[in-house]
Amino acid sequence: MKILVCLSNVPDTTTKAKFVNDNTALDTTGVQWIINPWDELALTRAIELKSDAANSIENITVITVGGKDSEPTMRKALAIGADDAVRIDAEPKDAYYVAAQIAEYVKSNPFDLIFSGIESADYNGSAVGGMVSEFLNIPSVSAVSSVNIDGGQVKITRDIDGGHEEVSSELPVLAIVQKGIAKEPMIAAMRGIMMARKKPLNVVAPMEVEVLTDVVNFELPQPKPPCKMIDPENVKELVNLLQNEAKVI
Amino acid sequence: MSVLVFTENWDGKFKKVSFELVSYASKIAEMLNTQTVALSIGNVQDDELNKLGNYGADKIVSVKNDKLNILDNQVYTSVIAQVAEKEGSKVVIIAQNNMGKALAPRLSVKLKAGLGAGVSKLPSSVEPFTVFKKVYSGKAYSNLVIKSDIKILTLAQNSFEFEENNKSASIESFEPTLNDDLFKTKVGNVEKQTGKILLTDAEIVISGGRGMKASDQWGPIEELAEVLGAATACSRPVSDEGWRPHEEHTGQTGKIIAPNLYIAAGISGAIQHLAGISSSKCIVAINTDKDAPIFEAANYGIIGDASKVLPELIQAVKEIK
Ligand SMILES: Cc1cc2nc3c(=O)[nH]c(=O)nc-3n(C[C@H](O)[C@H](O)[C@H](O)COP(=O)(O)OP(=O)(O)OC[C@H]3O[C@@H](n4cnc5c(N)ncnc54)[C@H](O)[C@@H]3O)c2cc1C
Ligand SMILES: Cc1cc2nc3c(=O)[nH]c(=O)nc-3n(C[C@H](O)[C@H](O)[C@H](O)COP(=O)(O)OP(=O)(O)OC[C@H]3O[C@@H](n4cnc5c(N)ncnc54)[C@H](O)[C@@H]3O)c2cc1C
Numbered sequence: 137m138k139i140l141v142c143l144s145n146v147p148d149t150t151t152k153a154k155f156v157n158d159n160t161a162l163d164t165t166g167v168q169w170i171i172n173p174w175d176e177l178a179l180t181r182a183i184e185l186k187s188d189a190a191n192s193i194e195n196i197t198v199i200t201v202g203g204k205d206s207e208p209t210m211r212k213a214l215a216i217g218a219d220d221a222v223r224i225d226a227e228p229k230d231a232y233y234v235a236a237q238i239a240e241y242v243k244s245n246p247f248d249l250i251f252s253g254i255e256s257a258d259y260n261g262s263a264v265g266g267m268v269s270e271f272l273n274i275p276s277v278s279a280v281s282s283v284n285i286d287g288g289q290v291k292i293t294r295d296i297d298g299g300h301e302e303v304s305s306e307l308p309v310l311a312i313v314q315k316g317i318a319k320e321p322m323i324a325a326m327r328g329i330m331m332a333r334k335k336p337l338n339v340v341a342p343m344e345v346e347v348l349t350d351v352v353n354f355e356l357p358q359p360k361p362p363c364k365m366i367d368p369e370n371v372k373e374l375v376n377l378l379q380n381e382a383k384v385i
Numbered sequence: 386m387s388v389l390v391f392t393e394n395w396d397g398k399f400k401k402v403s404f405e406l407v408s409y410a411s412k413i414a415e416m417l418n419t420q421t422v423a424l425s426i427g428n429v430q431d432d433e434l435n436k437l438g439n440y441g442a443d444k445i446v447s448v449k450n451d452k453l454n455i456l457d458n459q460v461y462t463s464v465i466a467q468v469a470e471k472e473g474s475k476v477v478i479i480a481q482n483n484m485g486k487a488l489a490p491r492l493s494v495k496l497k498a499g500l501g502a503g504v505s506k507l508p509s510s511v512e513p514f515t516v517f518k519k520v521y522s523g524k525a526y527s528n529l530v531i532k533s534d535i536k537i538l539t540l541a542q543n544s545f546e547f548e549e550n551n552k553s554a555s556i557e558s559f560e561p562t563l564n565d566d567l568f569k570t571k572v573g574n575v576e577k578q579t580g581k582i583l584l585t586d587a588e589i590v591i592s593g594g595r596g597m598k599a600s601d602q603w604g605p606i607e608e609l610a611e612v613l614g615a616a617t618a619c620s621r622p623v624s625d626e627g628w629r630p631h632e633e634h635t636g637q638t639g640k641i642i643a644p645n646l647y648i649a650a651g652i653s654g655a656i657q658h659l660a661g662i663s664s665s666k667c668i669v670a671i672n673t674d675k676d677a678p679i680f681e682a683a684n685y686g687i688i689g690d691a692s693k694v695l696p697e698l699i700q701a702v703k704e705i706k
Contacts, residue, residue, distance in 0.1 A: 152524070153521045257522060258520065261490075261503075263490040263500055263502055265490070267494050271494055297483075297583055298579060299575065301574065302572065302573035303572055303573070304571050315634060315639055348532055349531050350529070352530055353528055354526065356525055357525070357526065363684060364684065368693075371694060372704075374669065374698065375698070378667070378669070384589070384666060385646060385702070
């Protein structure tokens with residue numbers, strides 16, 4: 137079985153939103169780039185699955201659509217334990233564009249199980265995974281909180297309103313993962329970092345794809361009125377404000 | 386031409402979000418001078434279907450087919466696409482929730498329609514079609530132009546006040562083509578609790594953080610939730626410690642919620658926590674540390690010990706109920 141993990145290279149989650157060029161681009165001065173947290177957990181789960189020989193996983197590939205500046209993030213994924221990496225050399229213009237590139241690669245390099253995260257920490261599209269599956273005409277399961285392999289069968293758990301359910305699927309399948317998929321992200325060990333330098337990072341030219349959306353500009357949220365402080369001895373006042381001013385109870 | 390809305394029901398009753406979606410869609414239909422078509426999949430009776438008319442639907446397309454009792458993303462996408470084609474839909478509106486995140490991206494590819502994910506306002510213009518959506522986990526917004534002929538918008542939770550707009554809608558049933566080879570997934574064991582308020586649907590959420598000190602200190606949080614008809618939530622360390630179930634973890638790597646009222650007790654307000662709750666209409670913070678960042682996000686704050694403040698709050702709420 138072959139696993140593909142889609143990786144998005146995103147600003148660290150503590151990054152302050154500051155924009156430049158007439159609010160058309162994020163101010164990336166001093167920004168730390170990380171593997172999107174969901175993708176890091178997906179990769180962790182893939183490695184856990186591979187470490188059980190009974191699952192007969194030959195290979196874990198990570199893929200990203202991005203410029204050369206996303207390579208340190210790819211190397212980090214290799215250090216954590218991916219076997220090889222693919223970078224489609226293009227600016228990721230929107231989710232449709234990104235998904236079309238990934239799908240194109242998978243058409244000529246098939247995988248049995250594809251992971252993507254539920255949401256990127258930058259554009260918050262929750263889109264790429266579902267789009268890849270439709271481009272490939274394969275099933276997708278979303279809101280996935282666990283993936284197991286049992287006798288060559290992929291067993292998926294997904295969250296539903298008020299609970300969860302087990303889903304089994306034909307292969308290949310694309311799992312869009314969220315909380316629960318792995319407990320803690322795996323951390324690269326020194327040996328992994330050394331080995332990562334020798335692992336293949338293949339750069340692939342993009343294909344021509346129409347871009348369906350354009351970001352015009354960014355806005356910061358409206359400044360919020362300062363917090364109204366209420367005397368801890370007078371909790372009734374809070375209830376009064378919630379009822380009569382905010383009108384939420 | 387039309388604006389199509391994908392509605393959701395729960396055991397035959399529409400979820401509140403469905404009325405928000407229809408109301409939102411009918412406003413866009415007005416901007417485009419066209420009609421609003423609502424799609425219902427599942428066993429929903431006519432008197433319930435008619436309710437969609439009260440929020441602005443002109444026509445209701447009802448699909449009842451036992452093959453659709455379980456959610457298969459590819460199959461559902463095909464059904465929505467068939468209806469969109471039949472109705473000549475130029476805009477499709479879906480909720481930005483688990484269901485919407487599963488279906489909207491697939492539909493985007495199927496219809497070659499640009500996706501505006503998590504929009505929170507009406508489009509500022511229809512030519513070019515410009516929407517407003519959250520980015521960087523709520524730390525900013527973007528104005529996004531969708532250039533394709535068909536557009537798909539997913540509406541962020543609790544972002545649109547719905548209003549009644551009485552229309553008498555026509556109901557039409559539709560039999561989609563469902564080829565067997567489209568069905569590639571099967572659902573086995575289902576575990577779900579009923580009768581509990583879902584965190585993602587709740588209008589009021591009471592949440593506890595590490596400042597609550599221990600798992601056996603959750604009594605006041607549960608009691609306050611009980612008297613307010615609220616759901617309970619927690620910060621990540623609390624679910625990591627096993628003090629509370631994982632389903633309650635809110636934030637960047639947990640659930641993203643937007644209730645009318647979010648009460649945070651003993652939560653410092655880390656940026657990753659705020660990413661999951663900052664779209665709440667009203668935030669109340671109870672914290673012993675006057676410099677805790679949660680107060681910057683909150684509308685109302687009490688500097689105090691949660692174990693003392695919460696019981697008083699419960700008492701005060703009981704007095705008005
Ligand atoms: C300099 C720069 C400029 C950009 N400008 C734009 C822009 O103008 N408009 C825009 O929409 N986006 C832009 N992005 C791209 C953005 O980072 C995303 O890659 C892409 O748009 C998908 O975002 P999303 O929020 O829909 O991802 P989501 O669909 O929320 O991501 C979900 C999952 O999909 C996978 N995924 C997402 N992105 C990638 C990727 N690039 N490669 C591999 N897997 C991925 C991951 O598994 C991720 O967890 C830009 C990125 C950079 C670096
Ligand atoms: C990639 C990444 C993703 C993350 N995702 C999430 C996420 O999704 N959700 C999330 O919550 N966190 C997330 N975190 C963790 C986050 O950074 C914080 O560590 C976490 O939110 C802190 O939880 P807390 O507020 O409960 O605890 P603390 O930060 O320890 O705060 C406890 C607070 O309680 C107050 N307090 C103490 N005693 C009392 C008392 N008696 N009465 C009232 N107040 C009291 C203290 O003053 C303090 O402000 C993430 C971190 C990373 C790096």
